[in-house]
Amino acid sequence: MKKMKINKKTKDNIITYGIVLVAYIVMELLINTGHISSLMQGLLVPLCVYVILAVSLNLTVGILGELSLGHAGFMCVGAFTGAFFSKCTQNAIPADLLRFILAIIIGAIAAGIVGFLIGMPVLRLRGDYLAIVTLAFGEIIKNIINVLYVGKDSDGFHFSLKDSLSLGLKEDGEVIINGAQGITGTPKDSTFTIGIILIVLTLIIVLNLIHSRDGRAIMSIRDNLIAAESIGINITKYKLMAFSVSAALAGMAGVLYAHNLNSLMATPKNFGYNMSIMILVFVVLGGIGNIRGSIISAVILTLLPELLRGLSNYRMLIYSVILIVMMLFNWSPKLINLREKYSFKRLFKKTREVQ
Amino acid sequence: MSFISYLINGISLGSVYAIIALGYTMVYGIAKMLNFAHGDVIMVGGFTVFFAVSMQGLPTAVGILLSVVLCTLLGITIEYIAYRPLRQAASSLAVLITAIGVSYFLQNMALLIFGANTKAFTSVVTLPAIKLAEGQIIISGETIVTIISCIIIMTGLTLFINKTKAGQAMLAVSEDKGAAQLMGINVNGTISLTFAIGSALAAIAGMLLCSAYPSLTPYTGSMPGIKAFVAAVFGGIGSIPGALIGGVILGIIEILSKAYISSQLADAIVFMVLIIVLLVKPTGILGKKIQEKV
Numbered sequence: 001m002k003k004m005k006i007n008k009k010t011k012d013n014i015i016t017y018g019i020v021l022v023a024y025i026v027m028e029l030l031i032n033t034g035h036i037s038s039l040m041q042g043l044l045v046p047l048c049v050y051v052i053l054a055v056s057l058n059l060t061v062g063i064l065g066e067l068s069l070g071h072a073g074f075m076c077v078g079a080f081t082g083a084f085f086s087k088c089t090q091n092a093i094p095a096d097l098l099r100f101i102l103a104i105i106i107g108a109i110a111a112g113i114v115g116f117l118i119g120m121p122v123l124r125l126r127g128d129y130l131a132i133v134t135l136a137f138g139e140i141i142k143n144i145i146n147v148l149y150v151g152k153d154s155d156g157f158h159f160s161l162k163d164s165l166s167l168g169l170k171e172d173g174e175v176i177i178n179g180a181q182g183i184t185g186t187p188k189d190s191t192f193t194i195g196i197i198l199i200v201l202t203l204i205i206v207l208n209l210i211h212s213r214d215g216r217a218i219m220s221i222r223d224n225l226i227a228a229e230s231i232g233i234n235i236t237k238y239k240l241m242a243f244s245v246s247a248a249l250a251g252m253a254g255v256l257y258a259h260n261l262n263s264l265m266a267t268p269k270n271f272g273y274n275m276s277i278m279i280l281v282f283v284v285l286g287g288i289g290n291i292r293g294s295i296i297s298a299v300i301l302t303l304l305p306e307l308l309r310g311l312s313n314y315r316m317l318i319y320s321v322i323l324i325v326m327m328l329f330n331w332s333p334k335l336i337n338l339r340e341k342y343s344f345k346r347l348f349k350k351t352r353e354v355q
Numbered sequence: 356m357s358f359i360s361y362l363i364n365g366i367s368l369g370s371v372y373a374i375i376a377l378g379y380t381m382v383y384g385i386a387k388m389l390n391f392a393h394g395d396v397i398m399v400g401g402f403t404v405f406f407a408v409s410m411q412g413l414p415t416a417v418g419i420l421l422s423v424v425l426c427t428l429l430g431i432t433i434e435y436i437a438y439r440p441l442r443q444a445a446s447s448l449a450v451l452i453t454a455i456g457v458s459y460f461l462q463n464m465a466l467l468i469f470g471a472n473t474k475a476f477t478s479v480v481t482l483p484a485i486k487l488a489e490g491q492i493i494i495s496g497e498t499i500v501t502i503i504s505c506i507i508i509m510t511g512l513t514l515f516i517n518k519t520k521a522g523q524a525m526l527a528v529s530e531d532k533g534a535a536q537l538m539g540i541n542v543n544g545t546i547s548l549t550f551a552i553g554s555a556l557a558a559i560a561g562m563l564l565c566s567a568y569p570s571l572t573p574y575t576g577s578m579p580g581i582k583a584f585v586a587a588v589f590g591g592i593g594s595i596p597g598a599l600i601g602g603v604i605l606g607i608i609e610i611l612s613k614a615y616i617s618s619q620l621a622d623a624i625v626f627m628v629l630i631i632v633l634l635v636k637p638t639g640i641l642g643k644k645i646q647e648k649v
Contacts, residue, residue, distance in 0.1 A: 121634050128388070129633060131389070132629070136629050136630060139626055143620060161617070288448075313467065316462075317464065319459065321456075321460065323455065324453055324457060327452050331446060331449035333444060334440060
């Protein structure tokens with residue numbers, strides 16, 4: 001009996017990894033044989049970014065059971081630290097791959113630290129309050145980056161919150177983060193292969209966390225906070241663990257995102273509230289708490305509007321309807337009863353009973 | 356002298372926040388949910404006035420009436436379709452995500468109908484500006500109308516809740532739904548009424564907001580909506596005087612930080628206030644402390 005259980009879990013994980021690897025191999029084959037338009041090729045890296053974001057948000061929403069609306073904020077932190085690092089060390093570290101790996105690690109650590117610092121006070125709140133505070137933090141991060149100016153010259157780094165002139169740079173100086181203009185000229189290091197490796201890495205981290213002792217502690221907090229507390233689970237520790245791991249993974253996605261663009265700006269479109277909602281839609285559509293579902297829905301919802309070009313105006317409208325209908329369908333007590341009444345299983349059973 | 360005009364502007368903006376916060380606070384008090392779509396009802400109100408007055412050339416009074424009626428109906432419909440089926444749901448996350456979906460839906464509907472371009476809203480206020488202290492302080496007509504309407508709405512609502520049967524029913528439902536039902540109160544009807552009042556106030560707030568800041572986009576409502584929620588939390592959620600106090604303080608903080616610190620950081624400062632309030636006194640200035648029970 002015990003053996004069966006373990007097998008089922010491992011099998012489940014193998015299917016998830018398998019889907020990613022098969023998708024990668026198929027994509028590579030199609031690219032190499034020239035069956036994929038350049039437009040679609042341009043979508044591959046953002047696709048990886050969205051998959052990582054969806055999986056990492058699912059850790060907070062599905063496993064920890066708290067709604068975070070500031071996920072794009074952590075992505076923003078990762079993107080800017082990663083791009084900042086790459087820009088600074090462009091000459092010092094000539095090997096592209098090594099520099100990119102370091103950038104990813106640094107971006108993830110920075111986002112993880114920000115997640116930890118934000119999580120410490122914020123995770124005392126629950127439900128609606130937590131959602132609105134994470135939203136507020138996401139906006140604060142975006143606002144601060146929009147007024148942040150950082151420059152570098154032979155004296156070292158200069159910071160300012162006013163404008164690039166007040167940095168007081170010497171002649172050899174260079175403005176790296178230029179306020180609302182962001183960072184320009186980040187090396188384009190992101191590739192589809194690295195994206196897939198990062199997805200697999202994310203999956204390894206998240207799936208192992210879920211199936212570990214810590215993961216079960218986190219899920220017990222989700223299911224009943226007071227019961228979990230009463231059996232001696234350290235709530236703050238596990239909440240913070242899930243939250244900062246989720247933030248760090250989002251930061252990693254941010255680095256990948258930043259190195260796919262020439263100029264990185266913190267606009268409401270890419271790091272704002274809308275982005276956080278879009279990631280949430282991926283998670284909700286894929287099934288809250290279902291990691292494989294997040295991957296599939298992120299891929300479908302990113303590719304679908306591109307494949308159906310004519311619908312692009314209606315894309316966001318369709319997203320919102322999906323969100324409402326999915327929630328009603330999954331959670332409304334009346335609809336749950338109705339579903340059980342007319343489910344395939346039940347109908348099948350009835351016919352067998354008649355026989 | 357400029358400080359005093361900033362202060363007056365702050366009170367005016369705060370009055371708008373207070374009117375919006377009323378909608379949040381009433382709905383939160385009675386349905387225990389955060390109505391994310393409230394901010395977008397403001398936007399719908401603004402667009403209705405814009406459509407009726409600027410595009411169709413109807414009289415202002417008709418436009419305002421139309422906007423209030425439409426938003427009231429919209430509020431009731433949203434509650435009926437999206438929130439009521441989830442009231443007994445096992446997860447409180449479900450209704451929150453649905454509310455986000457509704458908010459998104461309204462924004463994108465407006466985007467499809469009116470386009471993303473910013474519309475220039477013609478102010479509905481025709482009152483001339485008042486000059487004080489030999490013309491050093493100018494109070495615009497919009498400011499006066501906003502502050503006066505806020506006072507009227509606050510008094511009216513307090514009287515309504517304390518003196519009428521429907522208002523008492525609201526209090527009863529927010530206290531205990533089951534007991535209220537046993538006393539013969541129509542719980543669903545009362546919650547619909549709350550949404551109706553909140554949305555009608557949102558329509559008025561939308562009109563005042565667009566008159567003071569005459570640019571209208573599908574996203575006009577979301578930021579003031581979130582800030583008004585901050586105001587509601589600040590004042591203590593569920594409390595009507597709290598919404599007023601929270602709104603006015605928040606409005607003053609926002610205008611002063613725009614004037615003296617940085618206009619780009621003003622939003623960040625407002626949100627910092629929310630975070631500090633929630634960490635120090637999670638129930639707000641006038642909120643009641645609720646003990647969590649097993």
